[in-house]
Amino acid sequence: MLENGPAVKVTIHLNRDTGAKEGFLVDDIFAFLRRNGIQGATMLQAYAGFGAHRQPHTTGAGDVAGLHLPVVVYFIEEQQKVDAILDELLSMVTDGLVEAHPTTVLRNISSSAKVVS
16 A cells, blocks of 8 residues: 655556557556556546647547547556656557656555544
8 A cells, every 4th residue: 555655646648549569558558557566547538638739639529539539547656666667668658748746645545444433
């Protein structure tokens, strides 16, 4: 369990339809994070957005254009774990943006450890 204190928030910006060796890159990254012991990750798909090509993409576009929506994957983890996976994670991202910011975990509690008042 991620302890209270200093941590790193890593955010990966992709398109939902960015391909990988088998399937979509966002799915490969999600599986990679699970395999490598990251405590938790979140994937959010945007309603609309545009990237470096300045081409707007929206959910109402339909068909293939609707699959080209922006996706954000983020996770918060100890610096040591981030350092251990960062090179491989960065090599996976063939089209997108990866950023990291220092953060502080103030409270991390799982459902099995909830305190009932």
